[in-house]
Amino acid sequence: MGAKGWVVLKLLMFQSLFVSQSQEDFDFFYLVVQWPGAYCDTKRACCYPTSGKPDADFGIHGLWPNYKDGSWPSNCDPDSQFDRTQIEDLVSSMKKNWPTLSCPSNEGFEFWEHEWEKHGTCSESVMDQHEYFENALKLKDKANLLQILTNSGINPDDGFYGLSEITKAIKDGIGFTPGIQCNKDPERNAQLYQIYLCVDTSGTEFIECPVLPRGRCPAQLQFAKF
Ligand code: U2P
Secondary structure, three states: OOHHHHHHHHHHHHHHHHHHHHOOOOOEEEEEEEOHHHHHOOOOOOOOOOOOOOOOOOEEEEEEEEOOOOOOOOOOOOOOOOOHHHHHHHHHHHHHHOOOOOOOOOOOHHHHHHHHHHOHHHHOOOOOHHHHHHHHHHHHHHHOHHHHHHHOOOOOOOEEEEHHHHHHHHHHHHOOOOEEEEEEOOOOOEEEEEEEEEEOOOOOOEEOOOOOOOOOOOOEEEEOOO
């Protein structure tokens, strides 16, 4: 091969390296939000963050890269540690919108570190640490789930609501079918625990879910007070 051939070959090799690195290694995200009332009234202990009782609103659990077959990658890059200096500008919004409820009471950094290391590191091909947390916050804000539900007369008042009624209200409000997950309160009543919304691989737009999580909800479920 002549000198020109080598140059062309090297250029092609460089280009393929670049293309393969910028391709996503997952199919979509779940934005998962949790109802604090349903986390806290289970027998499992719940501790309010050091900043005090969170708002009676859905809080972010995580932004999880997922595969279409329902499985998911986790802990993809042990070299990419959570670095709070990269998200200083987001911390006040995270305390409000992504509050920790685990014990012992803390500011929230342990929760966010866990979510970054388990899930965020699997989406590094499309977003860095700042973008990961910022995208989750923007998506939660855009979804406005509590408002959508209360506008449909579905309130966190310990009342029972139909699973199809909740699903329809969110589908009408956002345009896409959510996944609804239940847990059980101490009286063994099924209650609204988490809502899953599907997001494209850029982490910015809601999409129809390629696969819905198994939610374990009966036809009627309670929406707990908080
Ligand atoms: O369901 C129990 C825990 O498994 C993780 N999970 C679940 C579904 C899914 O699609 N992806 C996923 O990661 C969650 O783990 P965590 O982020 O809380 O450590 C979920 O809580």
